[in-house]
Amino acid sequence: MDLHHLRLVAEICERGSIGKAAQALGVSQPTLSKTLARLEDQVGQVLFQRGRGGSATPTIFALHISARAREILQWSDQLEREIELIAGGEVGRVRMGIGPSAKALLLPALLTEILNRFPHLHLDVDVLSSDELYDRLALRQLDLIIGHFSPMLDFPQMRVSPLFDEPGASIVRDGHPLVSVKNIDWPDCLKFPHVSTVKYKTYAPYFAEGLPAGAEQILTTVRTSDMDFARTLVEEKDFVALASPLVFRPELRSGRFVTLPLARRYRSACSVAVSNEAAHFPVVRGIVELARQGVVNAGLELL
Numbered sequence: 001m002d003l004h005h006l007r008l009v010a011e012i013c014e015r016g017s018i019g020k021a022a023q024a025l026g027v028s029q030p031t032l033s034k035t036l037a038r039l040e041d042q043v044g045q046v047l048f049q050r051g052r053g054g055s056a057t058p059t060i061f062a063l064h065i066s067a068r069a070r071e072i073l074q075w076s077d078q079l080e081r082e083i084e085l086i087a088g089g090e091v092g093r094v095r096m097g098i099g100p101s102a103k104a105l106l107l108p109a110l111l112t113e114i115l116n117r118f119p120h121l122h123l124d125v126d127v128l129s130s131d132e133l134y135d136r137l138a139l140r141q142l143d144l145i146i147g148h149f150s151p152m153l154d155f156p157q158m159r160v161s162p163l164f165d166e167p168g169a170s171i172v173r174d175g176h177p178l179v180s181v182k183n184i185d186w187p188d189c190l191k192f193p194h195v196s197t198v199k200y201k202t203y204a205p206y207f208a209e210g211l212p213a214g215a216e217q218i219l220t221t222v223r224t225s226d227m228d229f230a231r232t233l234v235e236e237k238d239f240v241a242l243a244s245p246l247v248f249r250p251e252l253r254s255g256r257f258v259t260l261p262l263a264r265r266y267r268s269a270c271s272v273a274v275s276n277e278a279a280h281f282p283v284v285r286g287i288v289e290l291a292r293q294g295v296v297n298a299g300l301e302l303l
Helices: 002-017 017-023 029-043 062-086 100-106 107-116 130-138 200-206 213-221 226-236 245-253 282-297
Strands: 049-050 056-058 093-098 123-125 142-149 158-167 169-173 195-196 242-243 257-259 267-275
Touching: 002 017, 002 029, 002 056, 002 062, 017 029, 056 062, 093 100, 093 282, 100 142, 100 226, 100 245, 107 257, 107 282, 123 226, 123 282, 130 142, 130 267, 142 282, 158 282, 169 226, 169 245, 195 213, 195 226, 195 282, 226 242, 226 245, 242 245, 245 257, 267 282
Parallel strands: 093 123, 093 142, 195 242
Antiparallel strands: 049 056, 142 267, 158 267, 169 242, 169 257
16 A cells, blocks of 8 residues: 555545545545545455445555554655655755744844845744743754753753853833832742743752742743733733743843842753754754854854
């Protein structure tokens, strides 16, 4: 049974109709019906019970084939994409994930440079929180990621290249009640809800003075990669943003936002990570080089 037959069975199972499956596959219904009949002769089993109006109810055999087919077809498409990228270096599709602070620093200049160097490349870009980036790369749903990652994380079967280092910060709007507090400490700060870009377990062990009971619930009030939403919470709802200062660089420079002088030792390197498989793609190596150059162009020191 070849890939064409697997796709055929999967499409009919999904759509419940030979006619609809034929339309999705770009063939006529009589052609698909003849192909299905030959396939059933080949396997020696009825795969679909035909009904009125072209309906097709899968038998247990078709359901089993379809379940396996989706996985096989996914890997086949992935392999075809990887071969294109390895062979050509400038064609195919690359799936890139980027964190909020890296986005604030590098985009859209990085995308412009990528497409200038690889004009025939198709680029999928997702902006996600750092832990989501890590999870998706581990599942091979992304080819490379750029973001702030905790030193606590392991990167099995991945290649990691640090870009720059920056401490985390607690950021509020100018005029926030905490701005006027002298000798501010964590009990003061925890009177207000927080919005963060990372999971609590990522940064909690790195606060110098430790955190009081109940801190986790407050520090994780909202966790998001949507920095426009986070910005609104800080501006309008008196939230405290626990994030890289790069995320709010324009607001900090203008004085609209300020950093609270809380003691901490939490730092996380902004890094680029790629899967071992994607590391063989010339285009992925080129994107890593462009990301490093983007950091230099932004006036930061490379690690």
